[in-house]
Amino acid sequence: MSSDSVLQRRNKQIQDAIDSRNYKQALQLVDKRLKKGEDSRFLRAWRAVILLNYPDDAHREQGRSDIAEIAKLDPPITDLDTLELLHSSLREIPGFEDTVRTLWEKAAKAKPHDVEIQSAWFSRAFDAGDWKAAQKAAMSLQVNFPKNRKYYFWAILLCHIMSSEPSTSDAERKLFGTLAYRMISKAAESVPADPNELLSPPRAIQTSEELHLLIQIYESQGKFDEVVKILDSPNLGLSSRIVQNEWSFVAAKLNNLRKTEKWADSLAYARELLTMPEDDAEAQKLLKERDDWQVWESLLSATRNINEQSTTEETQAFLEAFAQRFPASRNAQLALLDLAAWKLETGAISPSDILAACKTYFDRTNNKLYCFGDLRRYVTRLEKADTIALVDYALRKADEVPKDTSQIPLINALKLEYCLKLFSKNWTRENIDDFVTRCLKAYRDTATRKAEEFTMESQPRDDFCLLAVASIIRSSDHGKRTQEFKSPSAALIRATAILNRLLQDSPHNYQALLLLVRLYLLLGAGSLALKTFAKLSTKNIQNETVGHNLFTRLATIHPHSAPPTDGDFKDFMPHAALAQALDFYRNADRAMVRQRSVGLNMGSYVNVQASIGLHKALCQSICRRLWALEIRRIDRLVGRGVIDAYAETASDASATHDQRTYDAFMNCEAPDDPTLEELVRPGPIPRDGWAKSNTLIDRTFVVLHSVLAQKPAKEDINVSMLDELTLSDDKSDDLTPAEKQNVQVHRTLLKIAFLLRDSQALPGEDIETLFSEVEEHLTKTLQSLSQPDDILISLLPDKPAIPSWTYLHTSFSVLESLKSILLALQASSSKKTPKTGAKVSKETAQRVEKLSREVDETIKSQTKKLRDNVIGSGLLGALMDVIYDRGEAGSGLTSELEKTLDEGAVEVLCGDLRESWEEGLGGIFQST
Numbered sequence: 001m002s003s004d005s006v007l008q009r010r011n012k013q014i015q016d017a018i019d020s021r022n023y024k025q026a027l028q029l030v031d032k033r034l035k036k037g038e039d040s041r042f043l044r045a046w047r048a049v050i051l052l053n054y055p056d057d058a059h060r061e062q063g064r065s066d067i068a069e070i071a072k073l074d075p076p077i078t079d080l081d082t083l084e085l086l087h088s089s090l091r092e093i094p095g096f097e098d099t100v101r102t103l104w105e106k107a108a109k110a111k112p113h114d115v116e117i118q119s120a121w122f123s124r125a126f127d128a129g130d131w132k133a134a135q136k137a138a139m140s141l142q143v144n145f146p147k148n149r150k151y152y153f154w155a156i157l158l159c160h161i162m163s164s165e166p167s168t169s170d171a172e173r174k175l176f177g178t179l180a181y182r183m184i185s186k187a188a189e190s191v192p193a194d195p196n197e198l199l200s201p202p203r204a205i206q207t208s209e210e211l212h213l214l215i216q217i218y219e220s221q222g223k224f225d226e227v228v229k230i231l232d233s234p235n236l237g238l239s240s241r242i243v244q245n246e247w248s249f250v251a252a253k254l255n256n257l258r259k260t261e262k263w264a265d266s267l268a269y270a271r272e273l274l275t276m277p278e279d280d281a282e283a284q285k286l287l288k289e290r291d292d293w294q295v296w297e298s299l300l301s302a303t304r305n306i307n308e309q310s311t312t313e314e315t316q317a318f319l320e321a322f323a324q325r326f327p328a329s330r331n332a333q334l335a336l337l338d339l340a341a342w343k344l345e346t347g348a349i350s351p352s353d354i355l356a357a358c359k360t361y362f363d364r365t366n367n368k369l370y371c372f373g374d375l376r377r378y379v380t381r382l383e384k385a386d387t388i389a390l391v392d393y394a395l396r397k398a399d400e401v402p403k404d405t406s407q408i409p410l411i412n413a414l415k416l417e418y419c420l421k422l423f424s425k426n427w428t429r430e431n432i433d434d435f436v437t438r439c440l441k442a443y444r445d446t447a448t449r450k451a452e453e454f455t456m457e458s459q460p461r462d463d464f465c466l467l468a469v470a471s472i473i474r475s476s477d478h479g480k481r482t483q484e485f486k487s488p489s490a491a492l493i494r495a496t497a498i499l500n501r502l503l504q505d506s507p508h509n510y511q512a513l514l515l516l517v518r519l520y521l522l523l524g525a526g527s528l529a530l531k532t533f534a535k536l537s538t539k540n541i542q543n544e545t546v547g548h549n550l551f552t553r554l555a556t557i558h559p560h561s562a563p564p565t566d567g568d569f570k571d572f573m574p575h576a577a578l579a580q581a582l583d584f585y586r587n588a589d590r591a592m593v594r595q596r597s598v599g600l601n602m603g604s605y606v607n608v609q610a611s612i613g614l615h616k617a618l619c620q621s622i623c624r625r626l627w628a629l630e631i632r633r634i635d636r637l638v639g640r641g642v643i644d645a646y647a648e649t650a651s652d653a654s655a656t657h658d659q660r661t662y663d664a665f666m667n668c669e670a671p672d673d674p675t676l677e678e679l680v681r682p683g684p685i686p687r688d689g690w691a692k693s694n695t696l697i698d699r700t701f702v703v704l705h706s707v708l709a710q711k712p713a714k715e716d717i718n719v720s721m722l723d724e725l726t727l728s729d730d731k732s733d734d735l736t737p738a739e740k741q742n743v744q745v746h747r748t749l750l751k752i753a754f755l756l757r758d759s760q761a762l763p764g765e766d767i768e769t770l771f772s773e774v775e776e777h778l779t780k781t782l783q784s785l786s787q788p789d790d791i792l793i794s795l796l797p798d799k800p801a802i803p804s805w806t807y808l809h810t811s812f813s814v815l816e817s818l819k820s821i822l823l824a825l826q827a828s829s830s831k832k833t834p835k836t837g838a839k840v841s842k843e844t845a846q847r848v849e850k851l852s853r854e855v856d857e858t859i860k861s862q863t864k865k866l867r868d869n870v871i872g873s874g875l876l877g878a879l880m881d882v883i884y885d886r887g888e889a890g891s892g893l894t895s896e897l898e899k900t901l902d903e904g905a906v907e908v909l910c911g912d913l914r915e916s917w918e919e920g921l922g923g924i925f926q927s928t
Contacts, residue, residue, distance in 0.1 A: 267302035526558020
């Protein structure tokens with residue numbers, strides 16, 4: 001048997017013992033080999049790593065001491081296997097970051113021309129995001145291997161990254177920024193002046209990616225004028241062999257001309273780009289590339305800053321001529337409108353002139369869906385009477401369009417009416433009903449056209465239904481009092497019926513599906529929200545930007561699994577849905593590291609920086625933190641008993657990054673009014689205050705479980721958390737009233753948990769007093785539960801109330817606090833609690849326990865009554881009456897609703913809502 005195979009067998013024995021966590025056996029095997037004379041640095045390092053993994057402090061301390069000695073060895077370790085062992089073992093252990101850096105740096109200095117060690121040092125640092133070490137390694141590579149040009153640009157990139165890192169000191173930021181600037185400048189200077197010269201020095205800029213890196217570095221150093229000079233040069237300019245008039249560099253020149261504030265040059269260059277040849281075919285070809293809003297913005301900003309009448313008149317004439325020659329150019333038409341708005345600000349024209357400009361824009365673009373969105377940016381400059389005049393003009397023009405042609409002009413006109421006129425100061429219910437009726441009739445009329453005319457998954461006519469739904473939401477009691485976060489209005493049920501009608505014809509309409517998810521959540525129909533969200537088919541980064549529309553407060557609206565559907569587990573199991581969302585972050589972490597390494601090797605430096613930024617944002621994502629807290633809450637409420645899952649993410653206290661987006665919702669509101677998305681939120685948007693407050697709740701459960709188990713918590717949880725996680729009232733505006741009450745009692749319970757662990761942990765705090773505070777909280781909760789009207793949905797006057805998200809949210813929040821109180825009572829009466837812990841009197845514990853039972857029974861009693869209401873025979877009829885707006889006397893809208901909505905589909909919807917409410921209420925019984 002060869003010596004290599006024997007060595008591998010012996011190493012495998014040690015590794016097997018480590019993998020099975022039998023560290024004693026692993027240590028014995030290593031010591032046995034050392035005693036027999038196999039005294040290698042690799043074995044010494046392995047022994048130290050094994051000691052570090054021991055469960056007791058004595059062995060771990062010995063391991064730390066041995067690692068420190070190994071790091072001081074002279075000559076230093078240069079064996080790659082040993083370095084890799086120490087790196088992979090120590091990188092996960094806090095406190096060894098500097099040791100790992102030192103080991104690699106010493107090895108690289110000892111063997112400067114060993115490309116394996118040098119490359120491994122760089123790769124490990126770069127993959128770990130240790131930019132300071134990676135910068136040192138890159139500089140070492142480019143010094144020791146000057147013939148390999150990529151190392152030079154790696155060093156430049158890492159200097160640039162260091163100069164923009166928030167953790168870098170001001171002095172270092174200036175140092176690295178200057179170094180990157182000088183190195184990339186040398187690369188630019190090395191490019192041959194003769195563009196026909198094919199051979200360039202190794203360290204000269206040779207690719208567009210390297211030129212992009214130069215521009216980024218110059219811009220970060222404020223060298224905007226130099227960027228313009230380089231882009232005008234023969235060897236690196238726009239017409240050079242490297243650039244070849246690539247549009248991104250044209251945009252860079254425009255951007256840097258604006259930053260230099262050389263407005264005459266900026267105006268001239270923008271005019272040059274927009275001056276089209278006389279040949280129409282060639283002009284149309286150039287127009288596709290150059291009709292970019294950045295060009296128009298350069299033209300307009302230069303005109304505004306020059307601010308001379310002659311220049312303004314020349315720009316006006318140029319725009320009018322361009323718009324006349326190319327009427328299909330949206331940007332040209334929009335530039336005319338933008339210039340008119342600026343002239344109004346300067347007093348050059350009157351308000352009537354801007355009204356005329358808006359009318360002209362509507363005339364030219366009313367058959368495009370972007371027409372309303374563009375006009376919305378400028379209507380705030382109109383007088384009130386002028387806004388009404390614009391709406392009337394748009395409606396009249398839309399009415400002139402033949403009914404069998406495009407309905408887009410009518411869509412734009414109705415959007416203007418909704419934005420500027422419908423919700424004027426003296427709006428009435430009759431106005432709203434008339435508007436909704438007109439929208440539904442337009443949708444119905446358009447639906448009679450041949451289906452093959454529409455090839456898009458989302459059809460333009462869908463906006464008629466979305467406008468009707470937006471009007472119903474905004475005019476409802478819910479829309480008027482949404483900031484109070486009380487129970488939603490029954491009118492939202494009518495809105496869900498209209499959206500379901502829309503989705504029959506356009507099943508993939510993103511706006512409708514997203515809005516329907518929110519409405520189902522508001523109505524407390526969590527299982528329907530899950531099923532609907534599944535149809536959005538969210539993938540990858542959408543879990544970060546869109547997932548919050550379902551997951552926000554899902555744990556206190558619908559924590560339990562619904563009956564299985566045809567989809568995946570995540571379509572009916574909220575725990576599985578949140579787990580999948582969290583898996584994205586874990587997978588993205590690996591993918592981002594791999595992607596930036598690949599990008600670096602391919603010389604795609606701009607993409608590398610984008611990958612670094614995205615990776616950092618995902619690691620610090622507030623959604624990641626929120627979903628970890630929510631999934632742990634679900635575990636508690638459904639009784640899964642899992643207390644370690646996602647604990648590290650949930651307890652992370654580092655700064656967060658918020659990438660949530662809300663622009664997928666239709667927004668036809670006036671610029672200063674709340675958006676439609678704001679009107680359909682289940683409570684305020686959770687931010688850092690919510691995360692801190694719910695971290696406190698989560699830590700309370702962890703400490704109480706550790707007290708009961710007589711084991712220290714895995715995380716270092718100490719009394720300082722009380723100060724760190726306590727928020728002032730002005731910092732808790734992202735909490736609902738129920739959440740504020742829940743946090744308040746858990747702050748008291750966390751103090752109790754600390755005292756149960758150690759009676760001296762909180763000087764000045766008395767456990768009897770704290771339990772009295774819990775008793776007072778339960779008494780107030782009992783009083784508030786006796787008047788639940790504000791958290792229920794009222795249907796018709798003679799019909800019983802039904803649950804909403806506010807009822808479920810309040811109930812589950814109270815049930816969570818009861819579980820925590822029960823844990824505290826168990827810990828206080830357990831014989832296993834620490835001898836050093838505080839004791840509470842039997843009488844106090846009995847009073848708290850009695851009140852807890854009363855609160856639990858009250859919630860059960862109310863939930864049973866609501867469940868009887870839901871399964872009662874009269875509910876379906878009441879829901880049908882609400883949807884068709886029949887009420888006591890009916891309304892003018894009823895007839896149109898009956899024509900638009902399919903009665904069979906409405907009955908199915910009502911049945912689905914009833915089933916979802918029954919499931920949600922059943923979850924309360926399962927959580928008690």
